[in-house]
Amino acid sequence: MIERFYLKEFLTFKEADLEFHPGLVVFTGPSGSGKSILMRSILASVGLDSVEAQICESSVTWMIDEERYGLQNESLNTFRHVKKEKTRYFINNQSTSKSSMESISSTYLRHLSLKDYSDFDPSAILKIIDERISARSPQYAGILENHRVKFAEFKILSDQLRSIEEKEKHLSELKEFALYEIGKIDAIKPTVGEDEELNLIKKQLSKKEKIETVIAQAQGIFSFESHVSSALGMLEVDSAFFDDAMNELHSIIESSLERMEELEEVSVESVLDRIEQISELKRRYGSVEEALEYRKQKALELESYETMEHSKSDLIKQISAIKAILETSAKELSLKRHAILGETLEKLNGYLGMLYLREATLNLEPCELNASGEDKAVLGLAGTKLDKLSSGEFNRLRLALLALGVESMNGGGGVLMLDEIDANLSGEESMSVAKVLRHLSSRYQIFVISHQPQLTSMGQQHFLIYKDDESRVRELDDAERIDEIARIISGDSVSEEARGFARDLFERARGL
Template identity: 55%
Template sequence: MIERFYLKDYLSFKEVELNLASGLVVFTGPSGSGKSILMESILASVGGTSCDATLCESSVTWELDEEECGIESDDVNVFKHIKKEKSRYFINNQSLSKKAMSSVATKYLRHLSLKDFSDFQNENLLDILDDRIALKEKNIYNLREDFRRTYTEYHWTEHELKVIEDEERKIVELKEFAAFEIKKIVDVAPVVGEDEELLEIKKELSRKEKVLESIAQANEIFNYEHLVSSALENIDAQSSFFDDAMNELRAVFDGVQERFNALEDVDVEEVLNRIEELSGLKRRYGSIEEALAYKEQKSIELEKYENIEIQKHDLAQKYEKLSIEVENLAKKLTALRQKELPDFQKDLNTYLKNLYLREAKIEMKKIAYNKLGVDELSISLNGVALEKISTGEFNRLRLAVLALKSEFMNKNGGVLMLDEIDANLSGEESMSVARVLKQLSKHFQIFVISHQPQLTSMGEQHFLIYKDGTISKTKELNHDERVDEIARIISGENISYEAKNFAKELLEANTK
C-alpha cells in the first residue's frame, strides 16, 4: 500500500501531505477543486504519468525485486518525482528512468480509469478459473506444473528437431565444405613453431656466403698466434688468457662452420615454398595455432554431420513420446476447465447483475500449445467485444473480474486507482459499484474519486479536496464532517435537513 503521499507546487496545490490508510480511500469535493490533479500527481510519483510538480513522493510498503530493479528493498520504499529544469525519478534516493520506475510500480498499482486489458488477458482469466477448480480438484496445480514442465521439454525438443531438419537439407554441402576446409590444412600439415624455424633457416642461408667469407679472412689471425705467445713469454707475462681467448674464438668459428655445413643439404626452394604455404594459412586463419584449432572445429562439425541421422532418429522418438504426454495432460486440463466454465460464467454474471450490467459470455477455444495448455478464454458483454463497449461498462466488468479473483487472494493485491467510476450512474448502480469496491478493499488499497453519496459512504478513509481562494487544499474528514460532505453531495451547497439525515443514515449503515 501507499502509506504516505507528499506533493509540493503543482498547479493549484502548494503543499499536500496525506497519511493513507488501507482499504477504500475516497476523495470528494466540488468540481474544479483539484481531485483529478491530486490523483494524477499520485500516479506521477511512481512513474505512472508525468506532471510539473516540484516534488511528488510516495512512501510504499511494496517489496522490491533487487535483482530486477537493482535497488535494495526496505520496510518502506520511497518513490520520488522531482521537477526542476527536467524531471528526475528516484527510488530510495537512487536515480533511475521513468520507464524503470513505472515498470516496478505497475506490478503493484493499476489505474482503472485507463482502458487496460491486462485483467482480461488469457493467463489472468485461466488463473482465476484454475483457482476455482482447485476448490474441488486439489491436483489441478500439480497437473498445471506437470504440463508446464513437459511442454517446456516438448518445445525444446521440437526446436532441436527443426534445427536438425534444416541442417539436413543442406547437409551434403556442409559436409563437402567441412571436408574441403580440413583437407586444405591437412595437406599443409603445419606444426606449431615450424614457421619461426623456417624463417630462421632462410635468414641463415641468406647470409651464409657473407659470413663464411668474413670468417675465412679472420682466420688469418691464427697464423700470427705463435708470435703473440712468444712475445708474452719474452716479457715474462702469462699467456693463458690469450690462449683461452684464441681457443674460444676458434670454437665460435668452428660452430658457425658446422651450422652452415648442416645447411648444405637444405633445398632453398623447398624452404621458400614451405614458408609460403605456412604464410597462406596464417593469412587465412591468423596463426598456425588458429589454423589447427579451426581444423579441429571442422572435424567436430563433420563428425556431427556424419551422426545427424542418429540424432534425428533419437529426437524424433523423444518428440513423439512428449507429444503424446503433452496432449494427454492438455486434455485433462481442458476437461477440468470446461467443467468449471459454466459456474465461472454464472458467478461473473452475478457480479455483473449487481453492477447493473448486461450478461457476459465466456468462451473457451483451443489454441496452439503454450505453458498454460491449449485453452484460451475470451469475454464479451452481451455479444459485444470488449474493444467496443463503453469505458464505464469496461471498468465495471473489470471490477467484476477483480472481485472474482479476490475471492482466492490470501495477500495484498496492491493499489487500485479509480477516477469517478460511479459517474453518471443511478443511486442503485452506484451502490452496487460501492459494494464491489468494498469487497475488493479487503485485498486492495483503493483510491477513488466519487460524486455519489453511496460510494463515498463506504470509504474507510475520506479526504475532502477544496479551494481556499485559488489554492487547493486537502482535509481528512471525521465522522461528523463526512456527514456534512455526503449531504453536500446529495443536495448541493445549501444542505437540507433531509439530505443530512439521509447522509447520516447512509454513513452509519455502511460503516458498521
C-alpha cells in the same frame, strides 16, 4: 501497498504529505481543485507517469528483486523522483533509472484508466478459472505445475528436433563445406610458431653471403690466439678469461658455419611460398592457432552430422513419450475446468448484474497443446463485441473480472488506481461499482477519484482536495465526510435533506 506519499511544488500544489491505509481510498473535491494532478503525482512517484514536480515520493511495502535491480530492500522501500536541472530517480536513496522504477512498480500497481484488453485475454481468463479450481483442490495446482514443467521440456526437445530437421535440408552442403574448410587447412598443415621460424630463415637467407664473408674475415683472429696466450703468460696474468672467450667464439662461428651449410640446401622460393601460404591462413583466421581451432570445430561439426540421424531418432522417441504424458494431463485439466465453468460464469454474471451490465458468455475451446493444456478460454458480452464497449462498460467488466479473481486469492493483489470510474453513471450504477470496489478492497489497496456520493460513502479512507490560493489535501473525519458527501449531493449550498441522505449513505456503508 503505498503507506505514505509526499509531493512538493507541482502545478497548483505547494506541498502534500499523506499517509494511506489498506482498502478503498477515495479522493473528492470540487472540479479543478487538483484531484487528477494528485493522482498523476502518485503514479509519477513510482515511475508510472511523468510530471514536473520538485519532489514526488512514495513509501511502499513492495519487495524488490535485489539481484535483478542491484537495489537493497528496506522495511519500507522509498521511491522518489527529484527535479532540479533534470529529473533524477531514487529507490532507498540509491540512484536508479525511470525504466527500472517503472518495471518494479508495474508488478504491484495497475492504473485502470485506459482500455487495456489484457484482462480479457484467453490466458488471463483461463488463469482465473485455474485459480478458482486450485483454491478448492490444492492438488490441481500440482497437476498444472507438472504440466508446465513437462511442456517446457517438450518445447526444448521440439526446438532441438526442428534444428536437426532444418540442418538435414542442407546436410550435404554442410558436410561438403566442412570437408572443404578442413581440406584447405590440411593442405597447408601449419604448425604453431612456424611463421616466426620461416621469417627468421628468410632473414638469414637474405644475408647469407655477407654473413659468410664476415665469418671468413673474423676467423683470422684465431691465428693470433697462441700469441695472446703467450703474452698473458709472460705477464703472469691468468688467461682463463681469454680461453673462455675464445672457446665461446669458436662455438658461435662453428654453429654459424653449420647453419650456413644447412641454408645451402634451402630453396628461397620454397621458403617464400610457404610464408605466403601461412600469411594467407593468418589473413583468413587471424593466427595459426585460430586456424587450427577452426579446423577442430569443423571436424566436430562433421562428426555431429554423422551422428545426427541417431540423435534425431532418440529425440523423436523422447518427444513422443512426453507428448503422451502432456495429452493425459491436458485432458485432466480440461475436465476440471469444464466442471467449474458453469459456476464461474454464474458468479461472473452475478457481478455483472450488480454492475448493470448484460450477461457474459464464457466458453472453453480446444486449442494447440501449450503450457496451460489444450483449452482456450473465450469471454464475450451478450450482444456487444468487447472492442465496441463504452469506457464505462469496459471498466465495469474489468471490475467484475477482478472481483471474480479476488474470490480465490490467498494474498494481496497490490494497488489499483482508478480515474473517476463512476463518472456519468446513475446512482444505482454508481452504488454497484462502489460495492464491487469495496469487495475488491479486501485484497487490493484502491485509489479512486469520485464525484458520486455512493462510491464516496464506501471509502475506508477519504481525502478532500480543495483550492484557495493553492491546491491542498487533507484526510476527513467521519463528520467531515458526511458534510462532503452532502456537498456532492446538493452542491455548495448543502440542504438538510442532502445532509440526511449523506448520513444515511455513510452509516449504511459503515455497516458493511
